Amino acid sequence: MRADRQLRVAIAEDAVLLREGLVGLLHRFGHAVVASVADAESLVAAVEQHEPDIVVTDVRMPPGFSDEGLRAAIALRATRPALPVLVLSQYVEQTYAAELLDSGRGAGVGYLLKDRIGDVEEFVDALARVAAGGTVVDPEVVRQLLGRRRDPLLRLTPREREVLALMAEGRSNAAIARRLVVSEAAVAKHIGSLLTKLDLPPAEDDHRRVLAVLAFLRG
């Protein structure tokens, strides 16, 4: 279960049980945890010191137990726009996700519910995608964004909506094809069709396409 690329990870999580669990999980998948801290200030210091490949942080941390982790992540990306950040949250609310996506033009960010850690392989896969500059948004949050059902979305077929949801989660064409058990060509066809219906510019690059979709969903 070694990863293709070993990542140097900095973890910020105030719950000991969870922090230790994450460290163990990442080790198991061959990644190196260069720093594991319990509050946002230490996270910023750890990033200065270790220059990790990716930051994994909780939203709510000491001292205020409000959204210190999220703010630290956004602040870090203001000075290091290329630093990948994966935020783990207990909140489905898209408000937080939107703020994160707006930082550093949305490249190399992830917003996942802590529930997803349990699906360990998918979680580690998401981590790698974010580290590689991709965008990952929790399916639950995407479901909420799609739930707004603004008019153009109603023009999509059910299949196209499924594809759109998976795109918004940051999945590649190949991953979408696997998930829906169809050919990659079929996925490409659905994507072309739905992008046209939503008046979104076609893009070869997976990542730019995801950002366009998210921007559209957030309206």
Place this chain on the structure above:
Amino acid sequence: MTVRTAQEALAQRPLRFLASSWPWRSLAYLFSGVLLGAVTLAVLSVLVSTGLILALGLVGLLLFVPIALSGMVVARFERWRLRLVDIEPALDPHRPPQRPGHRAWLVTRLREQATWRELGYAVVSALALWWIDLAVIFLALYLPVVGMAAPFYLPDLLTALAAVVVGVLLLPISAYPITAWAGARAALTRAVLAPRDAELGERLVEVSASRARLVDAFEVERRRIERDLHDGAQQRLVALTMTLGLARLDLPPESAAADQVGAAHEQAKAALAELRELIRGIHPKVLADRGLPAAVGDVAGRSPVPVEVDIVLPSRLPPPVELTAYFVVCEGLANIAKHSAASRARVRGRLVEDLLVVEVHDDGVGGAEPSAGSGLAGLADRVAVVDGRLFLSSPVGGATQLRVEIPCAQIGSSG
């Protein structure tokens, strides 16, 4: 209708009035008025004349303090006496002194308008009111008493008997002027000696301030519960799903153990999702962190009916106001989803002066009833606690509009 004052008693049917205790109470009121007025006059005369004489030696000036305060004593008796003809008690208009000690008490009393109103009343009572009491009693009872006492001074028995009959017949009539004056005097007494709105107002403010503290206490408690669940159960469940997820990796797929662990994993994830919903219901974190527009935006996003959100506020509002408005919107949108058959809804929020006004519209079938267990009644209670008002317009077959107005000024922004 229950009769509460002598004046109201007068308006009853004559037989009923005469059979009641009101004429007698009125008479007792006037008699005690005469007594109190005479004593007041005597005491005030002594105090004032002694004071004037001693004032030559400056010591007498000190006597003007008890004179100034004498109105309080008279007023206390008057308010106590008032219950004879006015069931509703008249409250003491004086404020509690701000500091303990006789000096602070004296300063408070001398600075109060109520003290001087009472002195004025005592003077008018001593100089005029009790004389009028006396005159009314005398004029009203003169003829009946003279008639009834006839056997004592008339030698002719038959004439005397006739006089007694006339006197007894006149007696009920005399009940009217006595009760009328008693009622008028009671109204005057209440007007002068009962607390003014402003004096009462301070107490009302104090009551609502304590209610606001209670609301804050609930708010703090909700936050505590939310934090406890977040830091405790939620983190443990996340750790549990992680452990189960890792265990699944180690088990040979398709084995019995893998199936069992897989089922446990799914259950733990379901519990986590339920707990997340529960926590959001207790205290929505986005609301605390980002305020009403963001929180309502997220609720709207979860609604199966498309919702347009238009909330523009200049700044964050006090937490109890935000929370109440938030729950109104949640309940409104939940009702729209469940009952309205609407195709779209709209939430609009504005701050008008110090009043937060939030409206939830839909284009559904209407017919929402606060009594029909739709949660609207509970919602109204919740709104009332923050001094707000809830309006509902939901004609059968027409669009439903739920509107909440919450004042933002009085409630402290603590909590």
